[in-house]
Amino acid sequence: MDRTGTPAQTRAQTGREPVDLSAGLRLAVMRLARRLRQRADVGTTPSMLSALSTVERRGPITLGDLAAAERITPATLSVIVGRLEQEGLVVREPDPSDGRVARIRLSPVGRRLIERNRRRKTAYLARRIERLDADDREAVRRALPVLERLIDDEDGS
Amino acid sequence: MDRTGTPAQTRAQTGREPVDLSAGLRLAVMRLARRLRQRADVGTTPSMLSALSTVERRGPITLGDLAAAERITPATLSVIVGRLEQEGLVVREPDPSDGRVARIRLSPVGRRLIERNRRRKTAYLARRIERLDADDREAVRRALPVLERLIDDEDGS
């Protein structure tokens, strides 16, 4: 927790600063993710929920597109969707015009699970965020869209 | 790879309550973590690097304390430290006064690897952060200590 040497003064040197910032962000993100993973609900795993939530947002979607959205390989996703289907959370609808393709769609059960989880699953973080003072909370709120952009950002390298 | 349909609604701008905020943060963190994990250096895994970095910060440290700091079980950590030791990145020093305990300490090779990685490993994020405008970068900078506090915060439930 060495937060003593705040690099606030070196703001002018844009060369060095992003590296420090990203080093810190990287560790924080990895550790927060680990903690969140540990609080996964029994029965549904974090990957499943992430995929489920994307299916909700993107409507009926092919496996390939869903894999691209989730940034995992179709092979990996195939396994995950298989589990979701087995749990009755999604259905695969064959495409009439292209026999190779199936569209994945949320089932009513899946939708209910998402809504239930949106309150429960989030409780760990929500409780902590509630305890933050207004400034800190505002800082998180402002950073969130930026984080989302960091993820979505195209281009591999 | 149809990624044309960008989910603009992802902007949970409307949600100002802690629950909404944390739901968004949760997804963002999990996905960013997944992306970062994919960029792990060959040879050293993310867990190894995380543990290594904690050993650097906390000096010679017992396995139990390191496990607590990393929030994983001693059993899990034992495996990870075993790999770190095998790679010559840390050494276990037996405690003279208590034969059960060994202190884990960074080797020179480990220290060099950390420093090298601090630039390389982070490059992916750093490049993206460089492209942000000043406001966005400031938002991340301000949020980072808050995220760290969310992680460190004690008390399980």
Next chain:
DNA sequence: TATTGTTATACTCTATAACTATA
């Protein structure tokens, strides 16, 4: 031949339970 998806295999990360060695 190219595309979409699945299956086989392998490795990391993690946990719990059972164990060993020391106190």
Next chain:
DNA sequence: TATAGTTATAGAGTATAACAATA
């Protein structure tokens, strides 16, 4: 008996490679 650490086992999450079905 209690504590520090290790080993065994198992399941999730991921990738690559090989495959099947369809276009």
